[in-house]
Amino acid sequence: MRTQLNERLVTILIVAGSPVGIPALAVAQSGPLEQPFREVIPLSTVTGIGATIVGSDPFPSVGGRVRHAGDINGDGVDDLLISTRGYDGPVYVVFGNSAGRLPGSVAELDGTNGFQINNPFGGTGSTAGAFDINGDGVDDVIIGDAGGGPSREGRAYVVFGSREPFPMSFDLALLDGSNGFVVVGADPHDRAGAQVAGIGDANGDGVDDVAITSVSTDLQSRGRAFVVFGNRTGFDDTFELASLDGTNGFRVLGASEADIVSAVSGAGDLNADGYSDLVFGSVSADAPAGRLAGSAFVLFGGDDLGSEVEFDDFDGTNGFRLNGGEQFDRAGRAVSTAGDVNGDGIDDVVIGAYWAGRRGDGGYHAGASYVVLGRNDGFNATIDLGTLDGTDGFRIDGADNTASSGYDVGSAGDINGDGFDDTLIGAPFTGFQVISYYPYERQEAYGAAYVIFGRGDGFPDVVAAADLDGEDGFRLEGVAEGRVGRSVSFAGDVNGDGNDDIIVGEYAARPTGASHLIFGRNLFQCAPDLDGDGELTIFDFLQFGNLFELMDARVDFDGDGDFTLFDFLAFQNAFDAGCP
Secondary structure: OHHHHHHHHHHHHHHHOOOOOOOOEEOOOOOOOOOOOOOEEEOOOOOOOEEEEEOEOOEOOEEEEEEEEEOOOOOOOOEEEEEEOOOOOOEEEEOOOOOOOOOOEHHHOOOOOEEEEEOOOOOOOOEEEEEOOOOOOOOEEEEEEOOOOOOOOEEEEEEOOOOOOOOOEEEHHHOOOOOEEEEEOOOOOOOEEEEEEEEEOOOOOOOOEEEEEEOOOOOOOEEEEEEEOOOOOOOOOEEEHHHOOOOOEEEEEEEEEOOOOOEEEEEEOOOOOOOOEEEEEEOOOOEOOEOOOEEEEEEOOOOOOOOEEEHHHOOOOOEEEEEOOOOOOOEEEEEEEEEOOOOOOOOEEEEEEOOOOOEOHHHOEOEEEEEEOOOOOOOOOEEEHHHOOOOOEEEEEOOOOOOOEOOEEEEEEOOOOOOOOEEEEEEOOOOOEEEEEOOEEEEEOOEEEEEEOOOOOOOOOEEEHHHOOOOOEEEEEOOOOOOEOOOEEEEEOOOOOOOOEEEEEEOOOOOOOEEEEEOOOOOOOOOOOOOOOOEEOHHHHHHHHHHHHOOOHHHOOOOOOOOOHHHHHHHHHHHHHOOO
């Protein structure tokens, strides 16, 4: 039916002669031109604005972890990492493509549109991508396995990207140094691989590096993390974290005994010195605000980091500490670069504090997230997140009293095309309730994720997620039991349209979980300039037909949420009117 309608549109173009003799009209940009994002976007259907990828038996809860893979197959379009909530189960790599036609299920991956990664030795945990550790120009991915190894010392697996075809299923037992390598934990029961991250180029040698945390079973041990430097000379099939000596990477020690290094991420370049920085979360840390206030630690990159770095040594010149604003905030559950949200040319960082706010039913909290702005004039050794006043950063408050907002955080890239990076917040327990089925009870939460748009005119000290109206950000809302927001991520440009996209997981969606892509849109591009070349020509009519076939939101010109002949008529009117 839709194809027939598209053929009718092409026939109308030819018969009416609309494309023939159309002059090239110059396009000027002057403020937002497309319709903004809706205030609330239900994830029950994302037709026209994104894509949904569902899980597959026998592994439930697919979408428990979602991440940006970078461009792992070297085709110029970004790819995705999708895995389950639990420790067991494969990791799925989904290839992006310029047509925006992604598989509807991970069961459809066949090597041409993506592939499955299996670990025959144990499980698969934290994942990360979008780094090039061997300097070959193709992005790589890393997969953590904290329970791996005969003494549970932990493992992490680096899989190299390649322009050569991938098989439908890839076994981590095949890593041999040419296609990737295995990272082995330093000590028995170290559980290295609990969290992994690509961190950019921390030591300034021109090759990306990775970070790996460990969660020791010895509660008297200090939390630890490890940074492995990339290199262009190659890796053996196995890399021992015990071998780090400052030339190939270094070890990071937590602030005090029993503090867990709960999260790690690249932080961009917060101090504008040309080196990539790191941010670590310590959700169990005590701080001046009280017990379990939580902390995050920013380590500045440099060309002489040594073999060991201690959080306790941060003095503002080599890094700094961010302390939770209130007792039981648990700041540091999630940490991430925020991109450049205020447009000053310096990267910013976001810290999730999912226990912040008033106490809700079932022990859940509203939660909060803190965006700390980068600067080139120095940092104090310690920053209290509760004192951010809009000039140095701001707080994003959860929308309801059970939301656990800040459970996961990240950059959304520039999803609306205004030149400022946007912030992505997960709140998986939004709408939490207990359903009684005597004599049983079931806990449900639809969950939500929030995008807060960056801006150049300053932020208030507090941004309320509940007040986002489509102009300053928007809300993604899950289904009844989906728990959207446990995992959220920047996705790169998955459909190759030049705009940044995001992905959010909905691991509890029945029956096997789901992951939802929301495609970015340039709200500042002239709406009828569909091919984005800065002119209005016959090629915009042809692009209209292509996008109409895909039910892309950019061609819903009459704004009724459907795709009909009236959209073409509205498009033609917009084309005739030109752009301001």
